[in-house]
Each structure stands twice: as C-alpha cells, then as structure tokens.
Amino acid sequence: xxxISYSKALSEALHEEMIRxxxxxxxxxxxxxxxxxxxxxxxxxxxxxxxxxxxxPISESGFTGMAVGAAIxxxxxxxxxxxxxxxxxxxDPIANQAAKMRYxxxxxxxxxxxxxxxxxxxxxxxxxxxxxxxSLFTHxxxxxxxxxxxxxxxxxxxxxxxxxxxxxxFIEHKILYAQKGEVPEEEYTIPMGKADLKRPGKDVTIITYxxxxxxxxxxxxxxxxxxxxxxxxxxxxxxxxxxxxxxxxVKKTHRVVVVSEAVKRNGFASEISxxxxxxxxxxxxxxxxxxxxxxxxxxxxxxLEDCFFPGVKDIIEGVKEVIK
Amino acid sequence: MGIKQYGKExxxxxxxxxxxxxxxxxxxxxxxxxxxxxxxIHTCVGQEASAVGACMALQKTDFITATHRGHxxxxxxxxxxxxxxAELFGRVTGYCKGKGGSMHIxxxxxxxxxxxxxxGAGIPIAAGSALASKxxxxxxxxxxxxxxxxxxxxxxxxxxxxxxxxxxxxxxxxENNQYGVSVCIDxxxxxxxxxxxxxAYNIPGKVVDGNDVFAVYEVVKEAAERARKGDGPTLxxxxxxxxxxxxxxxxxxxxxxxxxxxxxxxxxLPRIRTEILKxxxxxxxxxxxxxxxxxxxxxxxxxxxxxxxxxxxQDLTTEVYAVDNERSVIR
Ligand SMILES: Cc1ncc(C[n+]2csc(CCOP(=O)(O)OP(=O)(O)O)c2C)c(N)n1
Ligand SMILES: [Mg+2]
Numbered sequence: 001x002x003x004i005s006y007s008k009a010l011s012e013a014l015h016e017e018m019i020r021x022x023x024x025x026x027x028x029x030x031x032x033x034x035x036x037x038x039x040x041x042x043x044x045x046x047x048x049x050x051x052x053x054x055x056x057p058i059s060e061s062g063f064t065g066m067a068v069g070a071a072i073x074x075x076x077x078x079x080x081x082x083x084x085x086x087x088x089x090x091x092d093p094i095a096n097q098a099a100k101m102r103y104x105x106x107x108x109x110x111x112x113x114x115x116x117x118x119x120x121x122x123x124x125x126x127x128x129x130x131x132x133x134x135s136l137f138t139h140x141x142x143x144x145x146x147x148x149x150x151x152x153x154x155x156x157x158x159x160x161x162x163x164x165x166x167x168x169x170f171i172e173h174k175i176l177y178a179q180k181g182e183v184p185e186e187e188y189t190i191p192m193g194k195a196d197l198k199r200p201g202k203d204v205t206i207i208t209y210x211x212x213x214x215x216x217x218x219x220x221x222x223x224x225x226x227x228x229x230x231x232x233x234x235x236x237x238x239x240x241x242x243x244x245x246x247x248x249x250v251k252k253t254h255r256v257v258v259v260s261e262a263v264k265r266n267g268f269a270s271e272i273s274x275x276x277x278x279x280x281x282x283x284x285x286x287x288x289x290x291x292x293x294x295x296x297x298x299x300x301x302x303x304l305e306d307c308f309f310p311g312v313k314d315i316i317e318g319v320k321e322v323i324k
Numbered sequence: 325m326g327i328k329q330y331g332k333e334x335x336x337x338x339x340x341x342x343x344x345x346x347x348x349x350x351x352x353x354x355x356x357x358x359x360x361x362x363x364x365i366h367t368c369v370g371q372e373a374s375a376v377g378a379c380m381a382l383q384k385t386d387f388i389t390a391t392h393r394g395h396x397x398x399x400x401x402x403x404x405x406x407x408x409x410a411e412l413f414g415r416v417t418g419y420c421k422g423k424g425g426s427m428h429i430x431x432x433x434x435x436x437x438x439x440x441x442x443x444g445a446g447i448p449i450a451a452g453s454a455l456a457s458k459x460x461x462x463x464x465x466x467x468x469x470x471x472x473x474x475x476x477x478x479x480x481x482x483x484x485x486x487x488x489x490x491x492x493x494x495x496x497x498x499e500n501n502q503y504g505v506s507v508c509i510d511x512x513x514x515x516x517x518x519x520x521x522x523x524a525y526n527i528p529g530k531v532v533d534g535n536d537v538f539a540v541y542e543v544v545k546e547a548a549e550r551a552r553k554g555d556g557p558t559l560x561x562x563x564x565x566x567x568x569x570x571x572x573x574x575x576x577x578x579x580x581x582x583x584x585x586x587x588x589x590x591x592x593l594p595r596i597r598t599e600i601l602k603x604x605x606x607x608x609x610x611x612x613x614x615x616x617x618x619x620x621x622x623x624x625x626x627x628x629x630x631x632x633x634x635x636x637x638q639d640l641t642t643e644v645y646a647v648d649n650e651r652s653v654i655r
Binding site for chain 2: 029033055057058060061062085086124125265295299307
C-alpha cells in the first residue's frame with residue numbers, strides 16, 4: 001500500500017469531501033492563498049474558488065461564530081484554528097452556541113460543522129501554542145471530539161467528521177503532520193466513536209489517543225523484550241466513547257494504564273480511569289494508572305519541554321507500576 | 325521640519341537603537357536558521373523606526389505591551405539584548421528563565437509589560453494598564469504595539485471603545501506591515517487606513533510613515549501629552565513593511581517582487597543614516613562606530629546566551645503559583 005503523511009491524508013479527506021458535497025467549505029487563517037500554514041489546502045483556492053476556501057482575518061471569534069450561522073443554514077463549514085490554544089479566544093461560539101443549539105431548540109437545529117485544530121507539545125512553541133485542550137471540549141455536552149494518531153485514521157475520521165450532523169472538534173497533532181503511514185487509494189471512512197486495537201496483548205492495556213499512540217506502541221515493543229505483553233487501545237474518538245472496546249480489553253488484561261499528553265489534573269485520562277473504576281472494578285488486579293503531563297504551563301526550553309509531557313520511558317514505568 | 329531640530333544627541337540615539345535592533349534580528353535569524361535556537365522567531369527587520377520612534381516619545385516610567393514580533397519593541401523600551409538572546413536560546417539566564425521564549429519576553433523594570441503569542445491579546449492588557457494608572461492617579465501612559473491583522477480581533481474594538489469611553493491614558497499603535505502571515509490587510513479590511521477606525525470611537529486617528537523614526541516620534545509625543553493630560557487615547561497607524569518572512573524560513577510566496585523592491589527603497593536604516601549625514605549631524609565614521617558598538621553588544625549577547633546553562637529539570641514545576649505552588653502542581 002502507498003505511504004503518505006498525516007497532513008497529506010487530511011488534505012485528501014478535505015479535498016474528497018469538497019468534491020463529494022458542495023455544501024462543504026473551508027474557512028480559517030491563511031487557508032486560501034497560502035494553502036494553510038501546514039500546507040493542507042495547497043491549490044484548493046484555485047480549484048474550488050475563494051468562496052469555498054476562505055482566507056479569514058485574524059478574527060477567530062467572528063469566523064467561528066459565522067461557521068455556526070452557516071451550519072444552521074445547511075452548509076458544512078470546516079473551520080481551522082491555527083493552534084487549538086486559540087479555541088479559548090472563540091469559546092462562546094463553540095461552547096455556548098454550536099454545542100447547545102440542538103438541545104435548546106428541542107432538536108430543531110443541526111450544526112454540521114467541524115473545527116480542525118492542531119494541539120500538542122514537542123515543537124518548542126511555548127505555553128500559548130503547545131497545549132492539549134481536549135478536555136475543555138469533552139466537558140461540553142453537545143460537542144463530539146476526535147483525535148487521530150495515524151495518517152490512516154486521520155483521513156477516514158475527518159471524512160466522517162465532515163459528514164456528521166453535530167459539531168465536531170477535530171484535534172490533530174502538530175508533530176504528526178510529517179509522520180507517514182499506509183493509506184489506501186480507495187475511499188473509506190472510519191465510524192465515529194470506534195476505538196482501534198493497535199496492538200493486541202494479554203498482560204496490560206494501554207489506553208491512549210493522538211500522538212501518544214506512537215509512544216505507547218514503542219513502549220509496548222520495549223516491554224515485549226522484558227516479557228510483558230501490552231495491549232494498545234487507541235480511542236481515536238473521545239466523544240462518543242467506545243466503552244465496549246475498553247470493557248473488553250480490561251476484562252482480558254485486568255490492568256490499565258491511561259496515557260494522555262494533556263496535563264494530568266482534570267484531563268481526559270482521569271475520565272477514562274473513573275469510568276473503568278465505576279464500570280469494571282471487579283475485573284481489575286491493580287488500580288488504574290494515569291500517565292499524563294505535569295500540571296504546569298508548557299515550557300519553551302527544550303530540556304524542560306522534554307520532561308513536561310509523557311514519553312516512552314514514562315509509559316514503561318507506568319506499566320511496570322501496575323504489573324508489579 | 326528637518327531632522328536638525330532634534331539635535332545630534334537624539335538623532336544618534338535613534339540611530340543607535342535602530343542599528344542595535346537590526347543587528348539583533350539579523351543575528352537571531354542567522355542563528356535560528358543554523359539550528360541554534362528551538363521553536364520559532366518573528367523578526368521585525370524593516371520595522372525598527374516605529375518601535376524606536378514610539379519609545380523615544382515615551383518616558384522611562386511609561387509602559388508598553390509588545391507583540392509576537394516584539395524583540396525590537398522590547399529593545400526600544402530599554403530591554404537588554406543579552407537577557408533576550410539568552411531567552412531565545414532557552415537558557416536559565418534569559419528574561420523568563422527559558423520558560424517563555426521569543427514570544428513571551430517581559431521586563432517590568434523598563435515598563436515592558438510583555439510580548440504575546442496570542443494576536444490581539446496585548447491590546448486590552450495595555451488598556452488595563454492605563455486603567456490602573458487612572459485608578460492610582462499616576463501619570464504614566466501605556467502604549468500598545470499591535471499589527472494590522474490584530475486590528476481585526478474583537479479585543480481591539482472592545483478595548484479601544486472602553487479606553488475612549490473612560491478617557492484612559494493609552495496609545496494604540498498599529499504597526500501596519502501590510503500582512504498578517506500571508507494575508508494582505510486589504511483583503512480582509514475594507515477601510516483604507518486602520519487609523520480611520522478611530523472615528524467610530526470618537527478619538528484621534530493618525531496615519532504616519534512608520535519608516536520615518538522622527539515622524540513616528542512626533543505623533544506619539546503628541547498622543548502621550550494628550551493621554552497624560554487626561555484627554556484620552558489616540559489610535560496611530562504606522563505604515564511599514566515586514567522585510568523578512570512571517571517566521572524565519574517562510575518562503576513568502578504571497579509577496580510580489582515589485583512591492584518588496586518598493587519597500588526596500590524605504591528601508592528605515594539607510595534612510596536615517598542618509599538624513600543624519602545630509603544634515604551634517606554626524607560623520608560617516610561616527611555612524612560606523614555606532615554600528616560596530618551595537619555589533620559588539622550583540623556578539624556579546626550571543627556569547628552570554630551560548631555560555632549560559634539550560635534550566636534544571638526541577639525548574640519545570642516552579643512558579644506556576646505564587647503561593648502553595650508545590651501542592652497545587654502535584655495534586
Ligand atoms: C489569536 C491568534 N490567532 C492566530 C495566531 C497566529 N498568528 C501569529 S502572528 C499572526 C499574524 C499577525 O499579523 P499582524 O497582527 O499583522 O502582526 P505581524 O505578524 O504582521 O507583525 C497570526 C495569524 C495567533 N498567534 N493568535
Ligand atoms: Mg502585520
């Protein structure tokens with residue numbers, strides 16, 4: 001099979017959906033002429049015109065709000081926030097408007113919009129450009145939240161997100177953009193809310209998503225050398241959550257490490273841990289372990305950033321703690 | 325009005341500051357491209373006159389807020405090249421002990437309240453600083469630097485409205501360098517001048533040649549006097565041009581060769597140099613030795629940065645909170 005980058009996979013998904021459905025359009029900063037700062041929409045403006053690939057001013061609150069307005073009129077806007085950190089400057093259209101409209105109107109309104117935004121640390125972009133903010137969104141009923149970790153998943157999941165009738169926060173990882181992986185030529189989609197068993201194992205389950213999936217797989221390979229057989233479950237979608245996949249895995253391995261790049265306190269790993277304790281406590285042979293970032297601001301200096309968020313070593317340590 | 329009215333001392337001070345900023349930026353860009361620095365830097369080559377002209381018109385006790393393109397603004401307000409360079413290198417001796425990096429330089433001591441990674445975020449912060457002066461009945465003025473693109477953020481309109489309604493001692497200085505990343509301001513804003521927006525808030529709006537350091541000085545001086553008297557804010561638009569990429573390594577496909585050439589002719593550094601020489605305020609050799617001194621200072625700043633240690637791992641969890649930090653970070 002051919003191998004393409006995560007950013008190319010996302011670009012193909014956008015391209016195919018724009019051809020498939022005329023109501024899909026893109027808006028965000030530098031999306032048109034420049035083809036996006038990560039090159040995802042190169043050539044789109046020429047192909048689809050400036051009405052469907054819109055270069056916005058630096059007005060996140062305004063254009064995210066406009067996406068909500070266009071969505072309730074039946075279009076399918078795909079907004080890009082250049083960094084997920086900027087969601088905090090346009091939280092009202094996301095949290096009070098898009099998320100709540102269906103419910104508060106007694107189901108009269110669809111809000112079929114996607115907000116794509118790169119998150120994550122590792123590029124030395126410091127505190128305002130390196131956060132993992134998924135739990136801000138998972139905490140708001142009405143939003144769906146996706147966070148792919150591979151090119152294959154990125155493409156299939158973005159297509160699904162665009163076709164979904166609810167607002168979807170689609171969190172990409174900036175370090176993954178250049179990462180390559182197998183992606184078929186043929187069209188495919190990945191169902192919303194379906195986790196993926198990235199590696200079967202019998203001794204312990206590592207539950208994770210986004211970039212940490214790669215670290216978890218590497219940790220699993222290391223652990224194998226020491227005779228520990230780790231299962232890696234990639235959630236892919238955080239809301240809706242694939243509880244069945246979690247339950248099945250826990251009942252099989254009886255030990256769980258939840259890994260997330262977000263800061264530990266109130267992070268999504270805490271939610272997974274709590275649900276496991278509530279749901280399948282009797283199957284556990286050890287307390288659920290969270291491996292997550294420190295409760296601090298992402299620092300700029302490389303040696304500090306390197307110990308801010310969890311890497312392979314931290315995951316291995318976490319696994320050994322629940323195994324001993 | 326010619327340059328002569330300002331006298332030799334002031335003319336050379338402007339030149340010295342502009343030369344230092346230019347050399348800081350070119351050196352930082354070079355080191356960045358060599359992989360000596362991590363992350364990202366935004367340089368202000370071509371925009372030195374607006375930062376220097378504005379800060380020359382302020383008093384030491386006045387305040388500024390800076391942008392993501394803020395190295396020059398910080399140096400113009402009296403910030404130190406070595407502490408900033410060390411911060412760009414992520415060293416513990418830097419302004420922010422390596423925790424903030426290029427976009428987050430702060431030097432409260434010289435009245436530099438902070439650069440910012442969030443476009444438009446500095447505008448209300450500056451207005452808030454002006455509010456503090458008003459509440460405390462002190463006479464400092466706060467000047468906010470922001471870009472053309474930042475003027476399309478809600479924060480600009482909200483802050484300027486309040487500053488006007490409450491007569492705050494604030495100067496809104498837009499460095500219109502024509503672009504927000506790849507997007508030319510004309511494509512996303514339907515007024516000819518950003519300063520024209522001042523009429524919506526019933527405050528003075530001034531357009532100034534941002535590459536003419538003395539012209540900037542004049543309008544900011546007038547605005548500062550007005551603000552200090554309690555007559556409220558002014559919106560100033562300094563027309564200028566970003567000579568380098570948005571970030572270092574930006575191929576800049578969105579600019580035309582014609583506009584680059586046109587603006588290169590208006591480069592503020594050769595311009596002030598020629599003016600000084602023409603007015604016979606200094607000899608060429610004097611200007612050369614100012615350049616040499618600035619160059620030496622930047623070289624020393626680089627040495628200082630390179631010889632400084634990185635932060636220690638335990639620094640990761642300090643300074644999140646003023647009180648009860650340890651417990652608040654662990655749990
Ligand atoms: C809220 C927010 N949106 C987007 C960005 C990404 N970004 C950084 S600088 C920039 C352009 C800013 O242009 P302008 O205000 O004109 O300043 P200039 O870069 O030209 O100095 C953008 C879009 C950001 N940092 N913050
Ligand atoms: Mg600009």
